[in-house]
Amino acid sequence: MNIQEESKKYFLEVYKRIPVTITHGKGVYLYDENGAAYLDFLAGIAVNALGYNHPAVIKSLQEQAAKNLHLSNFFVQEIQVKLAKKLIELTPFDKIFLTNSGTEAIEGLLKLVKKWGNNRSKTKIISFHGSFHGRTLGAASITGQDKYRKNFQPMMPNVEFVPYNDVAAFNSAISDSTCAVFFEGISGEGGIKPISDEMLSAIVEGKAKYDYLVIADEIQTGVSRTGKFYNFEHYSFVPDAIASAKGLGGGLPLGAFLVSENLNSVFDYGEHGTTYGGNPLACATGLATLEIVSRPDFLQSVNENGLYFKNQLKELQKNFPDLIKDVRGSGLMLGLEVTHSADKIMQMGIENKLIFNVAGAGTTLRFVPPLIIEKKQIDEGLAILSEILSDI
Template sequence: MSHTDALRKRFESAFMPNYGVPPVAIARGEGSVVWDADGRPYLDLIGGIAVSSLGHGHPALVEAVSRQVATLAHTSNLFLHEPEVLLAERLVGLLRAPARVFLANSGTEANEAALKLAIKYGKSRGRSYFVAAEMGFHGRTLGALSLTGKPAIRDQFGPFPIDVRFVPYGDADALKNAVTDDCAAVFLEPTQGEAGVVPPPDGYFRAAREICSAAGALLIADEIQSAIGRTGHWFAHQADGVLPDVVTLAKGLGGGMPIGACIGIGEAGTIFDKGDHGSTFGGNPVSCAAALAVLGTIERDGLLEHVTTVGRRLAEGIAAVDHPLLAGVRGRGLWLAAVLTAGRSAQVQAAAQEAGFLVNALQPDAVRLAPPLVITTSEVESFLDALPGILEAANE
């Protein structure tokens, strides 16, 4: 029995079955490459689900985390420390607008904070319901799940504590009809991630901003997957020239360390009063140091431009492949989905793994690619060269 198979067997015995048994046991990583427990290398085109912004073992991340954990690893929210202040200031600066920050540990916690903020806003104005998008994904905790428009993962855990009305994503008319003076907030992803990396029509986010402003509802942008350079911008909404009232972050912000952020812009940053919300581990010094290293490296190394250039090459290369299983590609930057003509994404994932590439069967007809932002052009080319054979193997 291989080391990988032995670990999979132990995993199955020790863990609850909610994840199934993952196919690969990863032992180490360097840059955009990981090795399994048996020493086999793979080009990592998942990036820890859009988390590993700087790849694996990046010197800037290693140094920042090592220095901080040796200095101060935890304070709780009873005390403050400089890394959290520096990070909050940095995020506000990147948004280029007056804002206040709440730091959490994950995306779903960031969205929980945004939801509580929106509930308080709504109650103060007599507003009773929320609007979100069909097939949208905002997290697995009950509050975030209330806003998640995927019946397969949502319905069995209802009823939910808040009234959420779902509209088709990208349909500005449906959104306008749903948002009345009784609506407290609208939760939207700039591009739907778990639905299959589905971008909205041009102008949709601008229309959402106008609709929310006209009705007095908060516009909350869930940028858990899309921010921190993933699309070639610090925040995906910046490409649309709009400013939400609240932005939520996680995943790529920590480069592998757990962190989330809920940022209230303008008046939305002052809705919470003392004691309204909290987190024991939120703003952890080590995670904040990691996030500062990620942001500093992206800026210093010009990774926003790199993401745009390499992402364009990856998208164009996929689009150029002529194969009956491949319908096309969608997304922006290094956040893409290879769209299939049939529901064989699981087979594509397995064939890619066999060929030495890690991809994600996100939807039956969509394969997600969210590699580290530091992936090189030559690494992208190696995947593009292998893609026709991967599709052929998956189509057998």
């Protein structure tokens, strides 16, 4: 049995695995067991901001590993404090809670907004069709895609889903009983769809009228992915809280939620907690990553390369107008909506040594490469994609 067959034998089959056995990565390339190189436009699903084997990340990991792997949150941990300080300095938020994953960051925020709302008789949560907030029951309850909820009823009650970017529907859904609105600035799993300016204005105006909390899910859009450290910095308002994960740990499992001052004493001692959240190794790789990706020159390169990537995708659209319906996204979070089977194109990508995946109910190719990608590597990947589209 080869390792692919062994994997099938032992694991619950919830993942459609890529039929390539990767042994290691370097920079923006992955290498299989035969030494073949694959250009990676997926980055572990928007995780590996600095690609693979980045010396600063490895150094930080090794230094922390020599000190301790885990202490528990009974202890104040220097590396956690350094990471928290860095994040608070980089953002307008007041306090942070560290988790292991994105879905746990959402769970923590759900508890926080529920407690805040319960004290004010506000019980309803608004979320959007097509959104994705995670797989645990609370996060799945506010995920606006039927396939993630339908077989797991009953879920958390008092959630209303509004069509994405439908201002009229949103305005009729909100009221004095609205406790919180959860949104993604660019819906990732939903197909790289940006929230509209009109929708953002409606969220802000509704907040002024009904006094609810605005929560940005920055799990995919955060940590410099869209050309700002957090995506909401593109807007003229600050959410009450954000959820962060993916790129935050620099490749190790780390999530967080950050809250504004008005929320920093909602939880009492013992009302929330985690054994592993804020694991020191993950904080070490996360801190090394943040120190690089938050620099203005780094952000500028994400913006420049992202714009270049997007413009090249638009050129591709001109060459294949029947196959490419839309080009969306910002920074290095880009999507190509196609008319042909996106799954098939993804498979052809793997065969041609280009890794990306599919979002948006099977219609959109998602490109979230390591943020260190350079123009020549973008050209290399798009030349492969162009060949694939020619073959179709």
